[in-house]
Amino acid sequence: MAETSPQSITQLLIAWSDGDQAALDQLIPHVYQELRQQAEFYLRQERPGHLLQPTALVNEAYLRLIDCDHIQWQNRAQFFAVAAQLMRRILVDFARARDYAKRGGGLRQVSLTEATIAPREKNTDLVALDDALNTLAELDSRQSRVVELRFFGGLKLEEIAEVLKVSVGTVRRDWSLAQAWLYNELK
Amino acid sequence: MTPERYQQIGALYHKALKRSPDERAAYLAEACAGDEELRRQVEALLVAHEQARGFLVGPDLSLLNPAPDDRKPIATAGQRFGQFEVVSLLGAGGMGEVYLARDTRLARPVALKLLPAAYTRDADRVRRFKQEARAASATNHPNILTIFDIGEVPLGEGVTHYIAAEYIDGQTLRGRLLQAPMPPREALDVAGQAAAALAAAHEAGIVHRDLKPENVMIRRDGYVKVLDFGLAKLRSGRVGDGETAGPGEGETRVAFSPALPLSHSPTLPLSTPGMVMGTFAYMSPEQARGEEVDGRSDVFSLGAVLYEMIAGRVPFDGKSPADVIAAVLSHEVRPLTDVPAELERIVRKALSKDREQRYQTAKDLLIELKNLKLELEIAARLKPAAQGEAKVERKPEAETRTWSVDQIPDVAPVSALLATPPSNSPALREMLEPVGGAVPLDSGFYILRPTDEKFRQAIARQDSIVLVKGARQVGKTSLLARGLQQAREAGAQVVLTDFQSLSAEYLESIGQLLLTLANAFADQLDLDVTPDEVWKPNRGPGVNFEQYLRREALLKLSAPIVWGLDEIDRLFTCDFGGEVFGLFRSWHNKRALDPAGQWRRLTLAIAYATEAHLFITDLNQSPFNVGTRLQLEDFTFEQVAELNERYGAPLKDKAEIARYYRLLSGHPYLVRRGLHEMVTNNLGLTELEAGAVSEEGPFGDHLRRLLISLNKDAELCDVVRAVLQGKPCPAPESFYRLRSAGLAIGESTRDIRPRCQLYATYLERHLL
Numbered sequence: 001m002a003e004t005s006p007q008s009i010t011q012l013l014i015a016w017s018d019g020d021q022a023a024l025d026q027l028i029p030h031v032y033q034e035l036r037q038q039a040e041f042y043l044r045q046e047r048p049g050h051l052l053q054p055t056a057l058v059n060e061a062y063l064r065l066i067d068c069d070h071i072q073w074q075n076r077a078q079f080f081a082v083a084a085q086l087m088r089r090i091l092v093d094f095a096r097a098r099d100y101a102k103r104g105g106g107l108r109q110v111s112l113t114e115a116t117i118a119p120r121e122k123n124t125d126l127v128a129l130d131d132a133l134n135t136l137a138e139l140d141s142r143q144s145r146v147v148e149l150r151f152f153g154g155l156k157l158e159e160i161a162e163v164l165k166v167s168v169g170t171v172r173r174d175w176s177l178a179q180a181w182l183y184n185e186l187k
Numbered sequence: 188m189t190p191e192r193y194q195q196i197g198a199l200y201h202k203a204l205k206r207s208p209d210e211r212a213a214y215l216a217e218a219c220a221g222d223e224e225l226r227r228q229v230e231a232l233l234v235a236h237e238q239a240r241g242f243l244v245g246p247d248l249s250l251l252n253p254a255p256d257d258r259k260p261i262a263t264a265g266q267r268f269g270q271f272e273v274v275s276l277l278g279a280g281g282m283g284e285v286y287l288a289r290d291t292r293l294a295r296p297v298a299l300k301l302l303p304a305a306y307t308r309d310a311d312r313v314r315r316f317k318q319e320a321r322a323a324s325a326t327n328h329p330n331i332l333t334i335f336d337i338g339e340v341p342l343g344e345g346v347t348h349y350i351a352a353e354y355i356d357g358q359t360l361r362g363r364l365l366q367a368p369m370p371p372r373e374a375l376d377v378a379g380q381a382a383a384a385l386a387a388a389h390e391a392g393i394v395h396r397d398l399k400p401e402n403v404m405i406r407r408d409g410y411v412k413v414l415d416f417g418l419a420k421l422r423s424g425r426v427g428d429g430e431t432a433g434p435g436e437g438e439t440r441v442a443f444s445p446a447l448p449l450s451h452s453p454t455l456p457l458s459t460p461g462m463v464m465g466t467f468a469y470m471s472p473e474q475a476r477g478e479e480v481d482g483r484s485d486v487f488s489l490g491a492v493l494y495e496m497i498a499g500r501v502p503f504d505g506k507s508p509a510d511v512i513a514a515v516l517s518h519e520v521r522p523l524t525d526v527p528a529e530l531e532r533i534v535r536k537a538l539s540k541d542r543e544q545r546y547q548t549a550k551d552l553l554i555e556l557k558n559l560k561l562e563l564e565i566a567a568r569l570k571p572a573a574q575g576e577a578k579v580e581r582k583p584e585a586e587t588r589t590w591s592v593d594q595i596p597d598v599a600p601v602s603a604l605l606a607t608p609p610s611n612s613p614a615l616r617e618m619l620e621p622v623g624g625a626v627p628l629d630s631g632f633y634i635l636r637p638t639d640e641k642f643r644q645a646i647a648r649q650d651s652i653v654l655v656k657g658a659r660q661v662g663k664t665s666l667l668a669r670g671l672q673q674a675r676e677a678g679a680q681v682v683l684t685d686f687q688s689l690s691a692e693y694l695e696s697i698g699q700l701l702l703t704l705a706n707a708f709a710d711q712l713d714l715d716v717t718p719d720e721v722w723k724p725n726r727g728p729g730v731n732f733e734q735y736l737r738r739e740a741l742l743k744l745s746a747p748i749v750w751g752l753d754e755i756d757r758l759f760t761c762d763f764g765g766e767v768f769g770l771f772r773s774w775h776n777k778r779a780l781d782p783a784g785q786w787r788r789l790t791l792a793i794a795y796a797t798e799a800h801l802f803i804t805d806l807n808q809s810p811f812n813v814g815t816r817l818q819l820e821d822f823t824f825e826q827v828a829e830l831n832e833r834y835g836a837p838l839k840d841k842a843e844i845a846r847y848y849r850l851l852s853g854h855p856y857l858v859r860r861g862l863h864e865m866v867t868n869n870l871g872l873t874e875l876e877a878g879a880v881s882e883e884g885p886f887g888d889h890l891r892r893l894l895i896s897l898n899k900d901a902e903l904c905d906v907v908r909a910v911l912q913g914k915p916c917p918a919p920e921s922f923y924r925l926r927s928a929g930l931a932i933g934e935s936t937r938d939i940r941p942r943c944q945l946y947a948t949y950l951e952r953h954l955l
Contacts, residue, residue, distance in 0.1 A: 028475060028513075032508065082477075085476075129243075139189075139193035147243065176236065177197050180235040181232060184231055184235045
């Protein structure tokens, strides 16, 4: 993958916002790379009790990749929408990888009914959340997307409304119901 | 839960939230109008709403850090879970453990997955899990991991849930790829079987979403099993035809695959140790973009897997995951070298970036894979003869095999599909049975096909209705007979009705017919009460029959009952046929509504000829839309070769088999008939070919009957003429009619062609 300047990545983002699908395809690997490096960096710190929010990662990636002076906030929302999706995948992959490492040893590893019967841990188990979001997507795909954008991408309700082309009221209602439903699924 | 239900719950949730907390209970009681479950669900959400403030505002990534693993194995060798006895631990994963166990009842090995009590306190989750495991098992396909049983046993302070699944003795495709390069034909075979699994899953509304060499297993006998529908999505409402359709929401996790660390893979030089990155290489562009996936995404993944099997490397590669994603999204796939052009075309089509350009269904891909595999096989067999290489001499009788299936290079073992052949003795000719009608149960000339296994499974599962259909003389009755025999051996009570043998008077009215059928039950099951004693004239015949069956057979016998109905197409032309089929359907529905009821113990195994479709002009009238359907297929090239061996190899070499196969395709009856003729009259292939279409020849009766039924419909004759002249079939309807009648094959009105060369020659002679 060629090195790309903030200007050209910004151009890709704008081109995509204007409807150029190929621009998105070029953009995704860059955003992914950036997010993953950041995530890995933070996770290597291994400072106990260190609190890291994915939204912070996405923000950092945005600042590093995008030339913020030449872009409108709608484009920003679109960037975050893509980033949220990638962030989710990265974090869930990390969580699964940790799980594999944890269960190493001489045994042949067998992935099991992982999230269908999820353990109840105090913190939100990312794998379980990922699965619950998939389940929610089957019931109401927009609600699942709202949570993804807010939780993994850190988008504000207004930005989510812009990305999903619905009213802020709708996003608020979606969030309320999805949050309650997921709480029951994961508690 | 269905999306509709979720919307309904959501609407009430929002309305209730608008009211003050003390008004909510009364509001919901009224709005839910007696639907207690609905009220309970909405209230649970309202409670959650109060507690969930701040929930999901941001996770603490420190929870990704590894925790000390202090888990002890759940079970020890010898421990029993239901009928399953633990043998050894196969592996452990995040949420449970998988053991090799023994099914004490059926004495077979199973993979037993145990879910610790700690994870199963949530009744709702467990319930959904079970429903989904059931739904997954409803896909019932020989290439998909079979779930045998689910259950629970008290253990320690809680309850341990278990799932028993088929134990697969073999290796993953990844393991196979690490050993040696794969020849194209083996790759096609594996890909074809995987495509068949996907097609079945898609039909049941399940998208795999994570197909890769790690979760394709190759059993020792060559059977391919796709497992780990680990990310699989189950779309609501489309699973099965009724009884097995659970609520259908959410995730289906049927993950039994050994998770191989990807660092072991030479084809994926992805640096980060321990990271799970493999799926990116098989992920479709739409998945990479986070868009909705459908069956076509699985087609892409299978294309990537096929590419790797052939090329020994993944189609999209890169130094980092980001590079792999970039390649998936926008790079052209690297060209394949030294492979047939057709194979490259198939792979490229499957790997199209735009899903509209791909095969639209796994089934389409499957068909092309199958055709290509066949072409390659025939080409490979024709080659030596064409080059004049080593002409195979007919060997002495003690060693009649001119070639054995195992000796053909590059072909996946097919021996698994074939029953043990009789030893080729000099007395072979004397023991030859006449060809025609059902193949006797003890015959050495019965060729097992995948449908045999499916039929056996359906009977073992006690499905409500099992349909065996196919063109005339394709082997339906033989299959039915074997299935019933196995049911008998397994302790079921079996009743057989052959509709062809019913004399016309019994088919005059529905009352007459049902009474006859009830008498058959009384006779064959030796029931104490005869229908005459309880048949009431003031009740409809349907009610009489149903009550008789329930009270006198199902309630009084403890064993399951399997009712075989052969040649039921005879009912298609009766006025009351629809009523009878309606009755069968209603039993099917009763089972779905009352799973614990008596109807659960009744299985209808129905065989009918699709040839009847020649006369059903409206194809929507097809009498069955419920049950497990088994379409009997023609013999494959290998199966024809195997049958030839069993007949003492009258076809002398590969080239002859190929010629014979072209003449008859795999038409089960014709193939047997021809071999029988050659052996009994000591004919060579050339002589057989010469007399093949003559009225006096071995196929004369068959061909004549074909022509007679065709001549009843002038319009259809015109269509056949067009097809013979290589024109497309004018209407889809006639295409389907010709195909279900076994007259023509092909996948569309354009590519329709006569089923075999014999048909083409004969029909040309009589129709053109």
